[in-house]
Amino acid sequence: MRKTLSIIAAALLVLALPTLGLAEEEAPVTDIAFILNSFSFLVSGALVMWMAAGFAMLEAGMVRSKNVATICLKNISLYSIAGILYYLIGYNLMYSGVDGGFLGSFGLWAPDDAAALAGDYSAGYASGSDWFFQMVFVATAASVVSGTVAERIKLWPFLLFCVVLTGIIYPIQGAWSWGGGWLDEMGFSDYAGSTIVHSVGGWAALTGAIILGARKGKYGAGGRVNPIPGSSMPLATLGTFVLWLGWFGFNGGSVLALGSVEAVVEMSVVYLNTNLAAAGGIVAAMIALQIIYKKVDLSMALNGALAGLVSITAGPATPSPGAAVLIGAVGGVLVVLAVPLFDKLRIDDVVGALSVHLVCGIWGTLAVPFTDGEASFLTQLIGVISVGAFVSVLSAGVWLAMKYTIGIRVSPEEEHSGSDTAELGLEAYPEFGQGSQKLR
Amino acid sequence: MRKTLSIIAAALLVLALPTLGLAEEEAPVTDIAFILNSFSFLVSGALVMWMAAGFAMLEAGMVRSKNVATICLKNISLYSIAGILYYLIGYNLMYSGVDGGFLGSFGLWAPDDAAALAGDYSAGYASGSDWFFQMVFVATAASVVSGTVAERIKLWPFLLFCVVLTGIIYPIQGAWSWGGGWLDEMGFSDYAGSTIVHSVGGWAALTGAIILGARKGKYGAGGRVNPIPGSSMPLATLGTFVLWLGWFGFNGGSVLALGSVEAVVEMSVVYLNTNLAAAGGIVAAMIALQIIYKKVDLSMALNGALAGLVSITAGPATPSPGAAVLIGAVGGVLVVLAVPLFDKLRIDDVVGALSVHLVCGIWGTLAVPFTDGEASFLTQLIGVISVGAFVSVLSAGVWLAMKYTIGIRVSPEEEHSGSDTAELGLEAYPEFGQGSQKLR
Amino acid sequence: MRKTLSIIAAALLVLALPTLGLAEEEAPVTDIAFILNSFSFLVSGALVMWMAAGFAMLEAGMVRSKNVATICLKNISLYSIAGILYYLIGYNLMYSGVDGGFLGSFGLWAPDDAAALAGDYSAGYASGSDWFFQMVFVATAASVVSGTVAERIKLWPFLLFCVVLTGIIYPIQGAWSWGGGWLDEMGFSDYAGSTIVHSVGGWAALTGAIILGARKGKYGAGGRVNPIPGSSMPLATLGTFVLWLGWFGFNGGSVLALGSVEAVVEMSVVYLNTNLAAAGGIVAAMIALQIIYKKVDLSMALNGALAGLVSITAGPATPSPGAAVLIGAVGGVLVVLAVPLFDKLRIDDVVGALSVHLVCGIWGTLAVPFTDGEASFLTQLIGVISVGAFVSVLSAGVWLAMKYTIGIRVSPEEEHSGSDTAELGLEAYPEFGQGSQKLR
Amino acid sequence: MKKVECIIKPFKLDDVKGALTDLGIPGMTVSEVRGFGRQKGHTELYRGAEYQIDFIPKVRVEVVVADERVPDVVAAMQREACTGRIGDGKIFVTPVDQSIRIRTGEQGPDSL
Amino acid sequence: MKKVECIIKPFKLDDVKGALTDLGIPGMTVSEVRGFGRQKGHTELYRGAEYQIDFIPKVRVEVVVADERVPDVVAAMQREACTGRIGDGKIFVTPVDQSIRIRTGEQGPDSL
Amino acid sequence: MKKVECIIKPFKLDDVKGALTDLGIPGMTVSEVRGFGRQKGHTELYRGAEYQIDFIPKVRVEVVVADERVPDVVAAMQREACTGRIGDGKIFVTPVDQSIRIRTGEQGPDSL
């Protein structure tokens, strides 16, 4: 359980100071630990916030130029919406009074540090720093969705879905595990959210992609798959690098403490394992691509790096460096196999988010018991399935409700001319390609 | 007053440790506080430095492709110039011996940490860390100018203006408040610089835009406004994300301390309010755009996020989360209204910097008393007006002096063919659009 | 010697706490120092990792659009390979049991923090944090190579070279100085790696460029140099900004400690000198360009900033701010002169990496004695030459071995059509320029 | 010989290309153009100002063929490019005096 | 029918378009081209080497019109595109045998 | 007058331009086109699916010249653009009724 964990960490810190005698009574040490724990949340949270930019660039590079401005707007606005919703209902729904149950309470969140300011540092960190760190995770789940359903979904219905996802769906399933609910009590282990964040985004995206249908022209008669290349590979690469950097905050910050030697040792291991898993993911993907296709498709190799990152996220603290490389490498290969598979199923996933976040999210969660003796394969499976079922059913409900009321898909004409002129009234690259300003 | 504030914070830290008895005599805590305060300046300063990249990308995305390389060069060189000038004269002019007056002293700055190295940590932080953090703020003010006057100003005169702005104009008005001058004594409150940084850039930009005139073709007969779309919306989006991230350092570092529980609690509040104000800014701007134009112009929505950030900057520590959303949201709507207004006045602002930094800088400063009981509306107004008058008069003087000597505007032919080939001798995108390498 | 240095720093911390009496026995302070030292490695390491993205963007902007995807893939995969190889052999080869000699031992690296977890913090930092910080430096050296040999080298042979460079060549020469080998014993001084990282990359790149030959069409009859402009100046600018930001981690983290007032004072000086040297580099380069060419070539000005950064890297802690500006400025001018010189020698360096990393790496190393009384010019020269000779000979051996077996250069036809379609099977910008999707 | 050239909606390119290859036309040249005509462009919005884009992206397909093939080619182009909606485009037939294949120097219809 | 085609400076496009629509010409086709002629290109600088850009961006405007309209169209183009400076461009008139509107199948001048 | 137009491989542009200027041809117009012909495009790969790129980048060079210069121009184009490999391209000669220099109003061959 997320919150408890850091309190334990703070307690460990105290225990780790034998020369101080009655450690529990010593203010100064806990004082520093409180500062360091909070600062770790802020710095890590800022890195995770940066992942929103990574998703934006990755997706902007993987859609066609006529939809680039729209995907940029979706990404920056979904991050904003996630923050507001998590303040309005999400945080308390996830963390306030779950007590082994299924959800917390409703109500606005507000920072409360009276105890700490009065000299009682037992909370372990500033409440605002914790909120900030938790909030950026919500946005990540929503970012996953935007990539999959790009190039054909209407702007406002998409944002409405994000409201429900970040305000209701994510917090409730989060309450089960990180909030101290029933899954946590069962011993489900998901360090930084392979299931709780990435698969959640994946399931929501999967139902969306199915209900929305494929982009026009993506699938031809007789099982033909027509590739629709993305408009800018350097932007996609930049996005991947941004995500990789942000992931140090995502996994490293999930130590939930910095105020003890134990915490910083663990954080160091998490950083290096995160890095090695990503490295394993991209190298394995490249080798697989070379063998299968005789060419090394960059767009898929980038997915390989992200696959490694998602795969290690459920348990970055326990593997040895070598095991981290392997866990990531399996993820990298899975992505190379999963992308054409989804195409065979005619599920149109513009950026490969299903293969990366859903498939590898599941793999990463199930791989935890290999290196963590306390995790059980069965419990992990129960976690994966219950979260998957819950998110899929609710998401499908929301998508369908919108489909038959306000509509979720742009008209065929708008799809052909691109969402940018249709919904935003501008072009991403007016002077290039088909841009209207070329002749000025 | 900026410097004093952190000394107070260091003092607070000491007071906050009751169990230690004669707190003022305890070296170890102050030792750690010194380290943490300095480290906060360095990390926050690095984030603010990153904002220079954000301005570069935002502006590169908002100008036409024929001026993209020039705007990149301006942004990276103005950041460099700001650093050198702040070392040569700016820092001491702003902080050394202001004593309630109008300016400090002239002279090179040099780091001096002899006291701290000798065991006296009362300075609160390493002098170099403070200089670094203050320096990056200067550059921000200059970045604001470059966006407004883009696409028509000559390179070297622009850089000359930056020399005066960062070496003289900014430091003098900064001395009034953060340097402990007369405005500070009156109780003027501007936490991280809505007025002191953003409006200062805004006033300098406004006078520049007026004296320089609009880009050719921007305004037609009969009040017609001809839009000149920017060349790359994903770059503009990236720039906005970079600025958003950097703003955590901008506002969060302005706590000016990390070495106490009070400081880290305040920093947590500042981070989350900064984030929520930006979120409020973009969401409000999007809704306003949808209502007014029936389409959600991305370039303006991005301005909305920045508007929220500028608006909260004057007082990010006092609002509740909900108030932060509202303060940002008002900024977001202001921008949507201000951009066409400036166009009606035929003041040609290429990236919307006046609406974002000047208008919302004023709004943010005046909004402080709503959530901060110690601030007075009248004092805030006096600060806004006096800084505005000072900066406008000096800036106009510099612009006019250059206009009638070396000239500030490129020739009409150069403006038509673009500054990139005229002043830099290269093209930003030689293989795309009108690029000369397309036929190779 | 790198590792020792930080142990000294930790010791200094203890000495700096006179009021605590028997400082060496006090657990709490060392505890905090251990945490802070490790955290500095992690945060700084993350910033250096980010430099990999900077190289990727810089190089993507400086190659032609037909090779952009390939250069992106090379950059992200070489970073990954560097991490895996440094784990497999590099780290121990560089740091384990060098003892004044020429190389360490072979064997997998594994984190080991048993002592610290048992309460003995004398290691000074978590082993994983140190590994992480060292690892990102290896990748930097390899990134230098990719830029020089771009647009004509085959993908897999290039990556094979990176394996040898990051697994063998870099660690062995690194052992000589940072690993505590013979160069360190002589008193060779290279704070963050002007020679050990940047020149190493430079020598490897130089031999590669010579053995590989120039790009087709780069040099004409009669000494004619045909410029081959890069495809995107804003990407090159972004890359430069990213590198600049990352360099704070590169140099600042090389203090190797944060747990003492001395360390944070030094780190502050390093940050500001790093910034001022970069500023000096770009401003000097711009002035030189204006004088020589009457135009300010952005691509070269960007190199000027990087030149300043490389120049200060060998000794960022000792210069005064003014000296830092000058050291950087000399670097900036050197680059402006060196780029056409390499062209005259018909050594085709696509991004100017030789001028930046090799020339300024040498300059920076030799400049250390100007501000650091403990460094000797002769020893610095011996270091530069011995490292240069070692790396050049080994690199040339590897390049030649590959050239006469698997081949290192793409076929002329592939070079004409671009590596992207030839080796990756995709285009970086399918909808722009010559992109195949323009007519869709 | 004649050059038959059509200005069509971009998404019709594949169909026209397919029909021409079905006719056995071995080569053609395609270029991007902007059209102005009865079909009106769209309105764009940027920074609070709306404006009209007059020029619409079109594709030009050019084939040089022997005189006797002209009717077939024209018919195929018209059939494939037609959506019945405004802006479908035009077909123009113009005379060609001579044609040479660069590689071989062949002339006339043989060179096509 | 004739095709009247002009190669002009890009910033003259709006004027030429305006004059043609004023003449009642309902459609035209525009494309980006590069011109080489008396007007010389500019010098660029990259990484210490200067080089000459020979080709200058131009715009080509093509209108197919009935024979009797040719003089008006040519006159309008020349008037509007002329700046009196080198590089103003050319107007070429070429024969068109046939013209078809794809949407309706109309032929000849009616199809324009 | 005639228009001589060639569709060539892009990297031959410099040679053709050089040969034409050597012939004293003072101007020409160049544009990017896509060719479809005997030369087959390449295969691309994206996200696990391979596909064929049919259209190959080509450059079109157009010169309008007096009738008597046509053979020289055609010969120069063919000589310079020829690599002997498939896809070298075509030269087409078409009639031009009239030519006007916009700047001066000169007509006919003088205007070229």
Ligand SMILES: Nc1ncnc2c1ncn2[C@@H]1O[C@H](COP(=O)(O)OP(=O)(O)O)[C@@H](O)[C@H]1O
């Ligand atoms: N007179 C003309 N000369 C050259 N091109 C023309 C002419 N008229 C139309 N076109 C081209 O044909 C395209 C379609 O014409 P338009 O009037 O929009 O619709 P329609 O083909 O249905 O009549 C235009 O976009 C333009 O490119």
Ligand SMILES: Nc1ncnc2c1ncn2[C@@H]1O[C@H](COP(=O)(O)OP(=O)(O)O)[C@@H](O)[C@H]1O
């Ligand atoms: N013989 C020609 N054939 C085709 N296009 C030509 C010819 N001569 C000139 N042009 C085109 O006309 C443009 C203008 O010609 P130029 O010689 O520069 O100036 P001017 O029009 O004043 O004589 C050129 O850039 C080129 O596109």
Ligand SMILES: Nc1ncnc2c1ncn2[C@@H]1O[C@H](COP(=O)(O)OP(=O)(O)O)[C@@H](O)[C@H]1O
């Ligand atoms: N009938 C045609 N009409 C117009 N353009 C053609 C025709 N045939 C070929 N082309 C152009 O000439 C180019 C070269 O033709 P291709 O058949 O590939 O080789 P070759 O020139 O060696 O016969 C094509 O890419 C196309 O642009």
